């Protein structure tokens with residue numbers, strides 16, 4: 001156990017990390033991000049969005065009650081991805097995991113509800129992250145509360161980025 005965070009390093013149960021193959025040719029490259037024939041229907045994306053994060057900047061830590069996030073880190077920057085298992089009923093409750101992903105290691109990282117997550121652009125150029133969550137942001141017609149617990153402003157939070 002780390003005294004600083006209370007979380008021990010390890011691998012979190014039910015977090016899926018998949019290499020994204022880039023098919024390269026004379027025009028550039030193409031990469032598949034998800035396929036319904038390779039996806040558990042429960043985590044099948046309901047929507048998708050892109051975000052850009054500037055060098056040295058982080059998004060999160062956030063947590064969802066019901067939503068699974070399907071992040072794809074493809075570039076042009078690299079990211080450090082931080083995960084903390086805060087699910088009391090998980091076999092890896094109290095474990096934290098870090099993953100490096102992006103232009104040098106294109107990965108999909110699929111994060112289930114209750115796993116607190118954040119990512120930081122550790123490169124020198126703007127970084128794009130694709131996310132295809134299995135729930136609609138703010139529900140049908142954007143009429144429901146957003147399923148998101150934000151930890152970034154919480155004083156004394158155990159979910160610390162370095």
Ligand SMILES: Cc1cn([C@H]2C[C@H](O)[C@@H](COP(=O)(O)OP(=O)(O)O[C@H]3O[C@@H](C)C(=O)[C@@H](O)[C@H]3O)O2)c(=O)[nH]c1=O
Pocket residue numbers: 049051059060061062063069117118119131137148
């Ligand atoms: C996530 C999202 C945001 N928005 C809007 C709300 C706001 O005006 C703007 C920026 O949103 P946020 O501040 O929530 O963006 P951000 O802080 O990047 O939120 C994301 O962070 C990562 C770490 C996650 O875990 C994601 O699930 C999501 O919570 O975009 C949408 O319209 N649709 C969406 O699906």
